[in-house]
Amino acid sequence: MFLQLPLLAVLLSDVDSKDDFQEPVSFQIIQTSSFYNRSSVQKLGSGWLSDLQTHGWDSNSGTIIFLWPWSKGNFSNEEMMEVEKLCRMFSVRVIQAVHNHANQWKLAYPFEVQTAAGCELSFQEASIGFMRVAYQGSDFMSFQNKSWLPSPKGGSRAQDVCRLFNSHKVDLQITDRFLSDTCPRLLLGILDAGKADLQRQVKPEAWLSTGPSPGPGHVMLVCHVSGFHPKPIWVIWMQGEQEYPGTQQSDTLPNADGTWYLQKSLDVEAVETAGLSCHVRHSSLGGQDIIIYWEHHNSLGWIFLGVIVSLVLLTGLAFWLRKRWTHCEPPRNLILLE
Numbered sequence: 001m002f003l004q005l006p007l008l009a010v011l012l013s014d015v016d017s018k019d020d021f022q023e024p025v026s027f028q029i030i031q032t033s034s035f036y037n038r039s040s041v042q043k044l045g046s047g048w049l050s051d052l053q054t055h056g057w058d059s060n061s062g063t064i065i066f067l068w069p070w071s072k073g074n075f076s077n078e079e080m081m082e083v084e085k086l087c088r089m090f091s092v093r094v095i096q097a098v099h100n101h102a103n104q105w106k107l108a109y110p111f112e113v114q115t116a117a118g119c120e121l122s123f124q125e126a127s128i129g130f131m132r133v134a135y136q137g138s139d140f141m142s143f144q145n146k147s148w149l150p151s152p153k154g155g156s157r158a159q160d161v162c163r164l165f166n167s168h169k170v171d172l173q174i175t176d177r178f179l180s181d182t183c184p185r186l187l188l189g190i191l192d193a194g195k196a197d198l199q200r201q202v203k204p205e206a207w208l209s210t211g212p213s214p215g216p217g218h219v220m221l222v223c224h225v226s227g228f229h230p231k232p233i234w235v236i237w238m239q240g241e242q243e244y245p246g247t248q249q250s251d252t253l254p255n256a257d258g259t260w261y262l263q264k265s266l267d268v269e270a271v272e273t274a275g276l277s278c279h280v281r282h283s284s285l286g287g288q289d290i291i292i293y294w295e296h297h298n299s300l301g302w303i304f305l306g307v308i309v310s311l312v313l314l315t316g317l318a319f320w321l322r323k324r325w326t327h328c329e330p331p332r333n334l335i336l337l338e
Contacts (some may be wrong), residue, residue, distance in 0.1 A: 004111065005335065023232060024120045024121060025051050025120070025122070026049075026119065026187070026331070027048065027050075027054075027118050027183060028117060028190070029055075029114050029116070029117050029120075030045065030114070031044070031115045032112060033091065033095065033112065033115075034095040034111075034112050034115045035109055035112070035113070036109060036110045038109075042059075043057075043091060044057065044206075047064070049190055049198075050231075051231060054066075054068055054194075055071055063084055064083065064084050068194060068197070070190060070194035071194075072189075072260045073188070073191075073192070073194075074189035074193060074293055075186060075189055079182075082182070082279060083186070089174070090117075090171075090175075092113070093168070095136075097164060097165070098113070101160070101164070105157045105160060106157070111135070112135075112136060113133065113140075114133070114134040115131070115132070115133050116130070116131070117130070117131040117178070118131075118179075118183055119131075120183065127180070127183075127187075128180075129176075129178075129179025129184075130142070131175065135157075135158075137262070138154075140152050140153070141154055141158050141165075143175055143176075146176045148161075148162040148172075150311050168187070180196055186250065200230075203227075203285060204225045204282050204284070205226055206225045206280050206292055208221065208292055208294060209221075214267045218268065218270060219267075219270045221266045221273070221276065221294060223263060223264045223265075223278035223292070224261075225261070225280050226259070226260075226262075227257075227259045227261070228259055228284065229258065231252060232282075232283070233280065234279075234280070235279070235281075237276050237277070237278055238267045238278075239272075240275050247264055247265065249264045249265075250263045250264070262311050273294055276295075277290045277291055277295075278290075279291050
């Protein structure tokens with residue numbers, strides 16, 4: 001397993017190596033089963049490389065949907081069919097267990113069961129496999145050391161389910177092999193096949209605006225950062241050389257083109273905006289941070305307003321002169337008398 005670490009280092013060697021941006025890389029398959037009644041179950045599935053969705057799931061055919069040309073990694077069709085088989089197997093096990101023991105476990109329809117299974121790789125550690133099951137959004141049980149363990153939040157119901165799932169010895173072996181061997185190989189294959197897209201560097205764009213007024217005498221300053229890739233980024237409000245406290249950062253959300261967007265807000269007294277600036281650091285910038293000063297933004301706002309007002313005044317003056325000239329123009333059919 002430790003042989004995977006040098007390979008991971010090679011695959012990510014072109015990525016910025018600053019400590020601020022070093023993060024583990026993970027791949028996980030997420031399944032959600034919505035039980036409406038004993039005869040109606042809706043199943044959703046997806047595969048994720050960290051925060052990027054790479055796979056979907058066709059619940060009608062029980063097959064994987066590949067969202068990127070490199071979503072298969074270096075797996076053969078036969079190996080991908082084994083992954084599909086595991087997904088179907090666990091989904092069937094969950095549905096059968098629920099229908100057979102709904103009364104015993106006191107399950108009240110409707111409810112949801114969520115499953116996340118995958119692995120995580122980092123430079124310093126060997127692969128870590130994980131498989132977790134949640135019931136109605138709360139931890140229920142997890143796969144550890146080749147067996148299922150109940151979560152304290154799951155109570156006696158989780159203990160009963162673990163006892164049932166641990167009785168399927170072959171399933172335990174299949175699950176352990178997926179987490180410890182299949183998943184890390186798939187993850188490394190995806191990183192290798194998709195490195196052109198995954199390692200692309202796209203510079204962020206940043207701009208400032210004001211948000212809704214937080215109260216009398218205060219102003220909400222917002223620093224928008226958009227269009228960057230990869231996802232890790234550092235955004236901070238500064239006043240002079242000091243970080244300004246009390247900022248609020250939104251979630252980092254995906255754009256349609258695969259880049260990312262976030263905003264960082266600052267509630268500040270209107271008289272304290274002098275010297276404020278937004279700093280953006282990203283691996284695509286080559287060590288040259290983007291710095292936007294609020295005073296410059298404010299000045300540009302006044303300049304823009306002045307230009308608009310001037311255009312309006314000039315337009316009004318031109319309209320008035322034209323109207324006056326029309327009224328003063330002599331009649332064209334005037335006959336001169338000798």
